[in-house]
Amino acid sequence: MTDTTIHHVDLEKILSAGVDRGASDVHLKVGRPPVVRFDGELEVLPSFSPLAAPELEDVVRQVGAASRSRLASFESTGELDTAYQPHGLPRFRVNAFRQRGDVSVAFRVIPSQVPDFRNLRLPPGVERLAEEHRGLILVTGATGVGKTTTLAAMLGHINRTRRQHVVTIEDPIEFLHDDDQCIVNQREVGIDTESFYEALRRVLRQDPDVILIGELRDSETAQTALQAAESGHLVLSTMHTVDAAETLGRLVEFFPASKQPQVRSILAGVLRGVISQRLLPRVGGGRAVAVEVMVANARIQELIRENKPELVPEAIAEGAFFQMQTLSSALIDLVVNGDVDEETAATAAPNRHDFMIALGHALKEHALEASGDAAPETTSEETSDSHRVHSVRVDNGLRIA
Numbered sequence: 001m002t003d004t005t006i007h008h009v010d011l012e013k014i015l016s017a018g019v020d021r022g023a024s025d026v027h028l029k030v031g032r033p034p035v036v037r038f039d040g041e042l043e044v045l046p047s048f049s050p051l052a053a054p055e056l057e058d059v060v061r062q063v064g065a066a067s068r069s070r071l072a073s074f075e076s077t078g079e080l081d082t083a084y085q086p087h088g089l090p091r092f093r094v095n096a097f098r099q100r101g102d103v104s105v106a107f108r109v110i111p112s113q114v115p116d117f118r119n120l121r122l123p124p125g126v127e128r129l130a131e132e133h134r135g136l137i138l139v140t141g142a143t144g145v146g147k148t149t150t151l152a153a154m155l156g157h158i159n160r161t162r163r164q165h166v167v168t169i170e171d172p173i174e175f176l177h178d179d180d181q182c183i184v185n186q187r188e189v190g191i192d193t194e195s196f197y198e199a200l201r202r203v204l205r206q207d208p209d210v211i212l213i214g215e216l217r218d219s220e221t222a223q224t225a226l227q228a229a230e231s232g233h234l235v236l237s238t239m240h241t242v243d244a245a246e247t248l249g250r251l252v253e254f255f256p257a258s259k260q261p262q263v264r265s266i267l268a269g270v271l272r273g274v275i276s277q278r279l280l281p282r283v284g285g286g287r288a289v290a291v292e293v294m295v296a297n298a299r300i301q302e303l304i305r306e307n308k309p310e311l312v313p314e315a316i317a318e319g320a321f322f323q324m325q326t327l328s329s330a331l332i333d334l335v336v337n338g339d340v341d342e343e344t345a346a347t348a349a350p351n352r353h354d355f356m357i358a359l360g361h362a363l364k365e366h367a368l369e370a371s372g373d374a375a376p377e378t379t380s381e382e383t384s385d386s387h388r389v390h391s392v393r394v395d396n397g398l399r400i401a
Contacts, residue, residue, distance in 0.1 A: 009055040011062050012086045015107065017045050019089060024109055024144075026092075030056055030102040039285055056103035063094045063105070067191055083110075083172040083188070093174050108144075110174045114156040115149055122150065123330070125293030125323035126275055130154040133209075135272035135296075136229040138216070138251075140241045145279045146289060147238045148174050148214075154236060155212060159184060164209035169199040171214050182210075189214075200224040204231070213237040219254040226263070229270035243327065243350075244274040244294035244316065245309040252307075268304040271296045276327070278348055280340050288339045290330040290348065295322040313350070328355050332362045 014034045018026040023036035026045075033048040063084040064071040074080040078098035084107070085091040093108040117127050129137050130153075137154075139147045152175040155166065159180045166182050171189035178184070185206070186192075193199040196213070197220050203211055204227075216222050216237045229235045241247040248267070255263045276292040294300065299315045316324045328349055334340040342359065349355035 009051065009058050011059055012089065014045070014048065015086060015089055015092065017048070018107070019109060021045070026107040026109075028056060028059060028105040028107075030104070040279070040281060040287060053102050056105065059105050060096050060103055063096065070190055073190075081172055081190070083174065091174070091176065093172060111149075114175055114177060115153045116156060117153055120146075120149065120153055121289065122153065123291055123293055123323070123325050125273070125295060125325055126150065126154070126291065127157065128323045129273040129275065129293075129295065130157045132234055132272045134229065134232050134234050136225060136235045136237070136267075136270050137272050138237055138239055138247055138274045140239045140243070140247050140274060140276045141278060142240065142242070145277050147277070150275060150277065151212065151236055151238065152177075155184075155210075158182060158210055158234075162209075165207055166210040166212065167203055167206055167208040168212040169193070169196060169203065169214060170212070171196065196221055204228060204233075208233060210234045210236070215239070216251070216254075222251060222254040226266050226270060230266060241276070242278075243276045243292055243313075245312040247274050247276065248304060248309045248312065264304055264307060268296075268301040271301075271304065278327070280331075280334070280344050280348055282339055283341055288334055290327060290334060290340075290345075291325065292316065292327040292330065293323065293325045295319060295324050297322050328358060331355065332359050335359060336362055336366050 014028070015026060018034070018036045021036055021038060023038050025037040027035040027037070027042070028051055029035070030053045031050050033050050034045040035042050036045055060074060060080065061071070063082060064074065064080060067082065070080055070082055074096060080094070080096035082094050083091055084094050090112045091110040093110060094105065096103060096105045098104075139150050141147050155168075155177060158164070158166065159177055159182045162181055164182050166177070166184045168177075168184070168186045169189065170186065173186050173188045177186065187199055189196055189199065196217070200213070200221060201224075211228055211233055213221060213225055213235065214237070216225055216239050225235045225237055239247055239250060241250050251267065252260050252263050273296055274294040276294075278290050279287045280290060282288040294312065294316050297319060300312065303309065303311050303315060313326065317326050317329075331340070331345040331349055335342055335345045345359070346352050346355055
């Protein structure tokens with residue numbers, strides 16, 4: 001950013017238009033007018049002109065004004081992660097980066113209010129895990145599926161129902177948690193602490209009861225999280241994995257092969273659960289969340305110790321008593337309730353063929369329940385397929401014969 005001429009862009013006007021549209025994200029790129037993501041699809045914001053390179057440089061100066069060190073880092077690395085809250089608008093998570101020598105910026109809208117489980121339509125197993133007082137809980141999924149939002153709901157529940165000390169380590173801070181029953185200290189990497197590693201080294205000296213780590217990204221953060229959970233703290237974090245089985249494997253793979261048996265033993269003892277989620281287009285507009293919930297009961301712990309993650313889906317399917325829920329179960333509920341169409345759900349399912357068999361049976365039961373008739377008899381072919389597909393059982397009262 002060597003041009004000394006100031007080219008001012010009305011960033012608040014752009015962001016305000018995005019918020020008014022109900023967008024989840026706002027994208028700014030040289031040569032394009034502002035683009036927003038609405039219901040998962042990109043669209044151009046009307047009435048805005050294409051942005052010039054000096055205007056994008058000005059955007060970076062505006063969002064980075066609170067931290068000169070971050071601006072200096074952007075100059076040298078071409079990367080900027082921060083949070084930004086203009087007057088009268090929600091908070092935004094911001095990532096600025098260089099591409100083809102120019103600046104592009106992505107803004108993620110963060111709701112002003114900390115959400116709760118009911119508003120997010122999360123299954124009962126999530127609240128059950130939020131009641132834990134020690135151990136490790138992971139929220140997983142791809143980028144943009146609402147992992148941070150689910151963590152915020154869990155932390156909000158803890159804040160309202162306990163008298164404890166919560167320390168978060170985030171990059172950047174997204175949801176702001178005011179003290180309710182708890183003391184909540186939120187530390188932002190690059191502003192309040194030099195790095196995740198430095199913050200994690202010192203967090204156990206700060207007398208925490210609950211520790212939130214923005215992401216388990218390497219062996220150092222994973223090791224500290226396991227140690228904190230093992231010493232009696234509740235640790236909440238995220239990973240970019242699609243389901244519980246992959247999460248268990250990825251977490252162990254952070255460590256050298258020689259240490260993995262010991263890590264599996266520790267993990268079996270401290271893991272309390274894994275929440276994996278996906279966002280799907282909702283019929284009529286908006287998006288619906290489908291959630292897999294794994295609670296670490298005795299069988300799950302045994303599978304972790306014996307390194308048998310491939311059997312975890314079966315254990316989840318049989319864990320309704322512990323409020324576990326498979327992804328297939330969640331997708332079937334969404335279709336039966338009319339939230340998501342069959343094709344969308346089938347595409348998101350782990351196994352399309354098996355899912356369609358389970359869905360067909362669930363829809364028959366639902367139709368008969370609505371009419372007050374008895375449940376249908378299952379054909380021999382359905383029975384054979386259903387027994388073979390034991391991992392697609394439905395937990396919410398809809399069970400394959």
